[in-house]
Amino acid sequence: MDTCKNNCSPVRELKEMNIVIVGHVDHGKSTVIGRLLADTGSLPDGKLEMVRELCRRTSKPFEYAFLLDALKDERAQGITIDTARSFFKTEKRKYIIIDAPGHIEFLKNMITGASRADAALLVIDAHEGIQENSRRHGYMLSMLGIKQVAVLINKLDLIAEGDREGIYDNIVNEYGAFLQQIELKPTCFIPVSAAEGYNIADKTGYMDWYTGPTVLDALDRFTEVLPPDDLPFRMWVQDTYKFTAQNDERRIIAGTVSSGKLHVGDEIMFLPSGKKTFVKSIEGFNEEPKNTVSAGYATGFCMTEQIYAKRGELITIIGQDSPLTGSKIKASVFWLGKEPLLPDKNYKIKIGSAQVGCRLTSVIGVLNAATLEGVEQTFVERHEVARCVFRLDRPLAFDVAGQFEETVRFVIVDGYEIAGGGIITDMADDTELNKKLIRRDIKWIKSSITAEEREKYYNQKAQLIVLTGKTQTDKKSIARNLEKALLKSGKIAYYLGIGNLLYGVDADIKSEDSLNTPEERHEHIRRLGEVANLMLDAGNILIVTASELGSGELDTLRQIITTDNVLTVWVGPAVNRIRDFDLSLDDGEMDVAAELFRIINPPPACAGFPL
Amino acid sequence: MIDNMTHLENLENTSIHILREAYNRFGNLCMLWSIGKDSTVMLSLARKAFFGHVPFPLVHIDTHYKIPEMIVYRDNLAREWQLDMVYGENSAALKDKLTFPDGNTTRIECCKNLKTEALRNTLSGEWPRYRMDHSTRTYKVDKNTEPYTGVIVGIRADEEGSRSKERYFSPRDKNNDWDVGDQPPEFWGQYKTDFKPGTHIRIHPLLDWTELDVWEYIRQENVPVVPLYFNQGDGKRYRSLGCWPCTNPVDSDARNFDEIIEELKTGKFANIAERSGRAQDKEDGGGLEELRKDGYM
Numbered sequence: 051m052d053t054c055k056n057n058c059s060p061v062r063e064l065k066e067m068n069i070v071i072v073g074h075v076d077h078g079k080s081t082v083i084g085r086l087l088a089d090t091g092s093l094p095d096g097k098l099e100m101v102r103e104l105c106r107r108t109s110k111p112f113e114y115a116f117l118l119d120a121l122k123d124e125r126a127q128g129i130t131i132d133t134a135r136s137f138f139k140t141e142k143r144k145y146i147i148i149d150a151p152g153h154i155e156f157l158k159n160m161i162t163g164a165s166r167a168d169a170a171l172l173v174i175d176a177h178e179g180i181q182e183n184s185r186r187h188g189y190m191l192s193m194l195g196i197k198q199v200a201v202l203i204n205k206l207d208l209i210a211e212g213d214r215e216g217i218y219d220n221i222v223n224e225y226g227a228f229l230q231q232i233e234l235k236p237t238c239f240i241p242v243s244a245a246e247g248y249n250i251a252d253k254t255g256y257m258d259w260y261t262g263p264t265v266l267d268a269l270d271r272f273t274e275v276l277p278p279d280d281l282p283f284r285m286w287v288q289d290t291y292k293f294t295a296q297n298d299e300r301r302i303i304a305g306t307v308s309s310g311k312l313h314v315g316d317e318i319m320f321l322p323s324g325k326k327t328f329v330k331s332i333e334g335f336n337e338e339p340k341n342t343v344s345a346g347y348a349t350g351f352c353m354t355e356q357i358y359a360k361r362g363e364l365i366t367i368i369g370q371d372s373p374l375t376g377s378k379i380k381a382s383v384f385w386l387g388k389e390p391l392l393p394d395k396n397y398k399i400k401i402g403s404a405q406v407g408c409r410l411t412s413v414i415g416v417l418n419a420a421t422l423e424g425v426e427q428t429f430v431e432r433h434e435v436a437r438c439v440f441r442l443d444r445p446l447a448f449d450v451a452g453q454f455e456e457t458v459r460f461v462i463v464d465g466y467e468i469a470g471g472g473i474i475t476d477m478a479d480d481t482e483l484n485k486k487l488i489r490r491d492i493k494w495i496k497s498s499i500t501a502e503e504r505e506k507y508y509n510q511k512a513q514l515i516v517l518t519g520k521t522q523t524d525k526k527s528i529a530r531n532l533e534k535a536l537l538k539s540g541k542i543a544y545y546l547g548i549g550n551l552l553y554g555v556d557a558d559i560k561s562e563d564s565l566n567t568p569e570e571r572h573e574h575i576r577r578l579g580e581v582a583n584l585m586l587d588a589g590n591i592l593i594v595t596a597s598e599l600g601s602g603e604l605d606t607l608r609q610i611i612t613t614d615n616v617l618t619v620w621v622g623p624a625v626n627r628i629r630d631f632d633l634s635l636d637d638g639e640m641d642v643a644a645e646l647f648r649i650i651n652p653p654p655a656c657a658g659f660p661l
Numbered sequence: 662m663i664d665n666m667t668h669l670e671n672l673e674n675t676s677i678h679i680l681r682e683a684y685n686r687f688g689n690l691c692m693l694w695s696i697g698k699d700s701t702v703m704l705s706l707a708r709k710a711f712f713g714h715v716p717f718p719l720v721h722i723d724t725h726y727k728i729p730e731m732i733v734y735r736d737n738l739a740r741e742w743q744l745d746m747v748y749g750e751n752s753a754a755l756k757d758k759l760t761f762p763d764g765n766t767t768r769i770e771c772c773k774n775l776k777t778e779a780l781r782n783t784l785s786g787e788w789p790r791y792r793m794d795h796s797t798r799t800y801k802v803d804k805n806t807e808p809y810t811g812v813i814v815g816i817r818a819d820e821e822g823s824r825s826k827e828r829y830f831s832p833r834d835k836n837n838d839w840d841v842g843d844q845p846p847e848f849w850g851q852y853k854t855d856f857k858p859g860t861h862i863r864i865h866p867l868l869d870w871t872e873l874d875v876w877e878y879i880r881q882e883n884v885p886v887v888p889l890y891f892n893q894g895d896g897k898r899y900r901s902l903g904c905w906p907c908t909n910p911v912d913s914d915a916r917n918f919d920e921i922i923e924e925l926k927t928g929k930f931a932n933i934a935e936r937s938g939r940a941q942d943k944e945d946g947g948g949l950e951e952l953r954k955d956g957y958m
Contacts, residue, residue: 066668135818137871146869158846162828165848194848277665288678289685293714295743302712306678335713336882346666348677350712361685386846400851403685459849466855468846 065274066144070164072191073173074181075152078204081244082173083136083147084114086265089251092138114244142270152183157433158386161190161471169198169272171265176217176241177208180225182420188225189419189435192234193384193473195455199236200268201225206257207243214241215259231422237271238262277345282370283310284449284457286402287320287363291350302333303359304350305403308456311344312351312367320363321447322375324491324612328354358502362404364447364457372488373457377445377605378411378478381460384419384435387469391430391438391462394629397469399442401460407443408462411478414438430470439478441605444614451475483576483609491612504589510541512586512613515646518599519621523637525595528621531643532593539651541591548578548596555581575603579610586613591650601630619646669878676703676866677710678850679829680813683864684716686854687811691747691784694719696731697902698886700815701738702875703867705884707813708742718745718792720783720809724775725755726762726904734887739793746793747803749783751775762906775904781837784809784861810856813864819871831863832856873925880918892916 071079087093105112136147150163164170170191174184191199203221206214222239229236241260242249248257249264263271288305292298312318316329332340333350343349359365364373385391391410399408414437416425430436449457451473462470477484505511515532517525529545536543552560555577564570578594585592599607604618620631621642628634633649635642666674680703683690692707692715694700707715721735739746754760754774761771782788786806794801816827828844830852845853856862867875879886889910892898897910898921915921 066671137819159844162844162847279665288681291711291714293711293716295714298712298714300712304681304710306674333712335709337709344665346671346674348674348681348710398855403682456850461849461851463855466853466857468851468853471846471848471851 064139064143066146067169067269067272067274068146068148068167069169069171069269069272070148070150070167070191070196071171071173072150072160072164072187073152073202074175074178074183074187075154077152077173077175077178077181077184078244079149079152079173081114082171082202082204082242082250082265083149084116085244085247085250086147087136087138088114089247090138090140090266092136140266140270145269150187152187154183154186154433157186157190160187161194161384161386164191164194164196167196168275169200169269170196171200171202171268172236173202173204174221174225175205176203176214176221177205180221180228184225185228185422186420186433188229188234189232189422190384192232193382193435193471195459197234198272199229199234200265200272201236201239202244202265203239203241204244206241206248207246211256214257218260228422238268240265240268278309278453278455279311279344281309281345281453282372283312283316283365283367284308284373284454285312285349285365286404286456287359287361287365288403289361290359300333300352301356302350302352303365304348305365306348307343307345308402309345309454310367310370311342312349312365314341314351317368318353319366319368319491320357320359321366321373321488321491322445322612323360323363324487324494325357325359325363326368326492326494326496327357330354355500357500362402362406362446364402364404366447368492373447373449374477374481374484375445375447375487375609376477376484377442377608379440379442379448379474380414380476380478381438381440381472381474382435382451383430383438383462383470383472385430385432385470387432387464387467389464389469390432391436391464391470393428395464398463399440399460400463400468401446401448401474402456404446406446408440411439411441437475438472441601445609448474448477450477483606487610501587501589508542508589510589510591511615512589513591513615513617513650514582514586514607514611514613515591515593515650516599516604516607516616516618517593517595517621518597518619518631521597523597523622525597525621528637528642528646529593529595532646535643535647536591536651539647541651542589543591543593544585545593545595546582546585548574548594551578551581572606575599575606576610579607582607583611586611601627604630617646617650669874669881672870672874673706673709673878675869676706679852679864679866680707680710682852682854683811683813683830683866684711687862687864689807689809690717690811690813691720691809692717692813693780693815694721694735695815695902696721696727696735696887697815698879698884698890699817699867699870699875701886702870702878702884703813703815704742704744705882706866715742715744717813718747720790720812721746721748722776722779722783723748723750724779724904725750726760726775726906728889728899728902728905728908730889731887731902734885736793736798738885740795740798743795744793746800747783747790748800749779749788749790751779751782751788754778768907771907777837784812784837808861810861811864812861813866815867816865817870817872817875818868827865827868828853829865829868830854831865833861833863835859873922876918876922876925880922890921 071083073079101116102112138145148163148167150160174180203218209217218241240249240262241257248254251266253264285305285307287303291302291304314329314332318329319326330352332343333352366372393410397408399406413428416427416430416434416436419435451458458474460472461468517529519525533543533545556574559570559573582592582594608616618631620628620634621637623636624634635645694704751774759765759774761768783790785808790803791800792803828847832853833839889899889902892914896912896914898913898915899910915924
C-alpha cells in the first residue's frame with residue numbers, strides 16, 4: 051500500500067488541502083473517511099484497537115465510521131451531527147477531511163464544514179440512489195463557491211457484480227445532468243465500496259470497466275486555490291488601532307487583504323465614505339519591514355493623513371476597478387433560520403467587516419434546493435434558496451458575483467443567530483448614479499480641514515434632516531422654527547426648501563410637469579442631493595423640505611450624500627408606508643419643531659427649546 | 662488554503678484575523694493563558710495582531726498544583742511583556758481539601774473543582790480575580806468584577822474528539838454549558854458575535870493548528886516556552902503541561918525545538934496522542950467531552 055506513515059520526508063514541504071465530504075445521510079461518508087485514514091496509515095497507534103474494544107463492550111459490530119465518532123452523543127444517534135476533522139497525507143500533500151453531516155437537520159453544520167474546504171467529495175449510495183440531500187448538498191457546494199467536486203458512488207459491494215456498471219452509469223447520467231443545471235462540473239465519478247476498500251486507495255473490487263482514478267488519486271488531482279492577487283485591491287477595515295502604551299504614536303488601519311496587492315505609496319479610497327489618502331507604511335511586529343502586502347495576509351498600515359476610517363469601509367486603490375456602493379442589493383440567498391425569512395422584519399447583514407440593518411424588500415423567486423422546482427412565495431423557509439432584494443439601512447460598498455469572493459458574500463443575522471447566507475448578484479440601486487458618485491468622490495478637491503476638525507471647530511456633527519409629507523402639510527414653518535431654535539442654541543443650521551433649487555440650479559430642466567415625470571423628477575432629486583452634500587460637507591445641520599418623497603427617493607438622497615447622519619421625517623397623519631421613514635410626527639398632535647429639536651439636540655446639552 | 666502562502670503563514674494570518682475580530686466585537690474580552698505552549702503561541706500571535714501590544718487581560722486559573730516552574734515563568738513573562746495578568750482560583754475547595762492529591766475526590770472531580778468551577782466563577786466575576794500590579798510586582802484583588810463576554814481559548818481541533826467539533830466562535834450559556842448538538846453555522850469568515858445577555862462566546866484562534874504546527878511556529882518565531890518541555894538531562898520531558906499530580910513527563914531525549922519537531926514527525930511520538938500523559942482523560946472515556954460540556958477548556 052502506498053502510505054506515508056513514517057519517514058515521509060520532507061514532510062513540511064507538503065501543501066495542505068481542506069476537503070469536505072458530503073452526501074445524504076447513511077450513504078457512507080464516515081466509512082469513506084475511516085477507510086482513507088486506515089489505508090493511508092494515518093491512525094494513531096491504538097485508536098483502531100480502542101474503537102474495536104468499545105464496539106465489543108457495547109456489542110456493536112465494528113464499522114470504520116466509528117473511528118470518527120468521537121462523541122458519545124453521536125454514537126447514540128448513529129449520525130454525524132457536526133463537522134469533525136480528520137488528518138492524513140499522501141506523497142503529494144496533507145489533507146484535512148471535514149466530515150459534514152448528511153441529515154437535513156444539520157444543514158448549517160454541513161455548510162460550516164463545506165465553507166472551509168478547497169474541494170469536496172460527494173458520496174451517493176449506489177443501492178439507494180440519488181436522494182434529496184445528494185442534490186441539496188450539491189447545490190450548497192455550488193453556492194458556497196466550491197468548484198472541485200469528485201462524486202463517489204458508494205456501497206457497490208452490495209450490488210451484484212454484473213449490475214454495477216449499469217447502476218454506476220445511471221447515477222453518472224442523472225446526477226451529472228443535475229450538476230450541470232447548477233453549473234458545477236465534477237472532476238470525476240468514482241465507483242467505490244468504502245466498507246470493502248474498493249477504489250479508495252487501490253484499484254480493487256473487480257470493476258475493470260472503470261478506468262478512472264481512485265479516491266486518493268482524485269484527491270491528489272485537485273488543484274490548490276490560486277490567490278486572488280491579480281484582482282483589484284480590496285480590504286475591509288477590520289479595526290483602527292491607536293495603542294497608547296509604550297508611547298506608541300501609530301494610528302493603524304487593520305484588516306485582512308481580500309484580493310489584490312497594496313504597496314506603500316498607493317493612493318487609496320475608503321468606500322462608501324469616499325475618503326482618500328496615501329499608504330505611508332505597512333506595519334508589522336517582529337518581522338522585516340514590508341513594502342507590499344497581498345491577498346490572505348492579516349495586515350495593517352499607516353496613512354499620510356490622519357483621516358477617520360470606520361470598520362466596515364472597503365479600502366480600494368484609486369485607478370483600479372471600483373466596487374459598487376449602494377443600499378439596495380439583489381442576491382441569491384440560502385436560509386438556515388428556525389424562523390422563515392420574512393419581509394419587513396428587521397435583520398442585520400454582515401458583509402466583510404461591514405454590518406448594517408436590513409430588510410427583505412421582495413422575493414424574486416424561491417427554489418427547492420433538492421428538486422430545483424420554483425415556488426412562488428413572499429418569504430423564504432428554512433433550507434430553501436431564493437433570489438431576493440434587500441434594502442440596507444445605509445449604503446455599503448460591495449462587488450457583484452463573478453471574480454470576487456469576500457466582497458460579494460454576506461450573512462444575515464436574525465436576533466443573535468446567523469440565519470442565512472447569500473451572494474450579491476446585482477445592485478438594485480441606480481447604477482448610473484453610482485458611477486457618477488464614484489467619479490465625483492475620486493475627483494473631489496479636498497480642503498486641508500478634515501471633517502473631524504470641522505466638527506471640532508463648529509462643535510457639531512453635520513446632519514441632514516429631511517421633512518416630507520402631503521403637499522398640504524405645512525413643513526416649511528416647522529423647518530423655519532427648527533432652524534431658528536438650532537441657531538439660538540449655537541448651532542450652524544440652514545433651511546433649504548426644494549423650491550430654492552427648482553428655478554435656479556434646476557432652471558434648465560424645470561417645466562410645469564417636471565416634478566411629475568419620473569426621469570425629470572429623479573434629476574431634481576439628484577441635484578437636491580448634490581447641493582445638500584455640499585452643505586453637509588461644509589459642516590451644516592441642513593433641514594430640507596419636499597413633498598411626498600418616496601422611499602426610493604430617500605434612498606437616492608442617502609446614496610448621494612456622504613454622511614450617514616440622516617434623519618427622515620414624515621410630517622402629518624401616519625400613512626401606510628411609514629416604515630420608509632426614521633420618524634413619523636403628526637403636526638396636529640405636537641409641536642414637531644420642538645420635538646425634532648429635542649431629538650437632534652438632547653438634554654443636558656440644552657435644557658429647553660429657545661424661542 | 663491560499664497557494665502562495667506557507668502553511669504556517671496561512672495559520673498565522675487566519676488566527677490574527679480571528680483575534681482582531683474578537684477584540685473588535687467584544688467589550689469585555691480576555692485570553693485564557695494556561696502557561697502551556699499552545700496558549701503561549703496564541704499570546705505571541707496577539708502581539709503580532711496588535712502590533713506589539715496585548716490589549717486585553719490574560720487570565721490564568723491557578724489550581725495551586727501547577728508545576729512550580731510554570732508560575733515563575735508566567736510572572737516573568739508578564740513583567741517582560743507588560744501583560745495585564747489576572748489569575749483566579751477555587752479557594753474554598755483548596756481550603757476544604759476537596760482535591761485528588763488530598764485523597765478526597767476522583768481526578769475528574771478535582772478537575773471540576775479546581776479548574777471548571779474556578780474558571781466559571783473567575784469569568785463571571787463572582788469570585789475574586791487577582792491582577793498583577795506592575796509597580797509593586799505583586800497580585801492584588803481586581804476591582805473589576807464585570808463578567809467577561811468574550812474568552813479567547815487556545816484549543817486545537819486535533820487534540821481529541823470533542824475539540825474537533827468546535828467553532829472558531831463558540832457560544833456558552835449562562836451555566837458555561839456547550840450545546841454540541843446545536844452549534845451556530847460558521848462560514849465565509851463570518852462568526853457568531855451576537856449573544857444574549859448572560860451568555861458568552863469562546864473564541865478559538867488555534868482551532869486549525871496541530872501539535873507539530875505549534876512547535877514549528879515556536880521555532881520560527883522563537884516563542885519563549887517553559888523549559889519543562891525540554892529534556893533537562895534526565896531523559897524526560899513534558900509533552901503537555903498540567904497539575905503535577907496528574908501529569909507525567911514522557912521519556913524523551915529532545916533538548917531543543919529541532920529535536921522536539923524531529924521526534925514528533927518521525928520518532929516514537931508520531932502516532933501517540935499528545936495528552937497521553939494526562940491521567941484525567943482516561944477517566945472520561947477518552948473524549949473529555951463530559952468535562953468540556955461543563956466548561957472545561
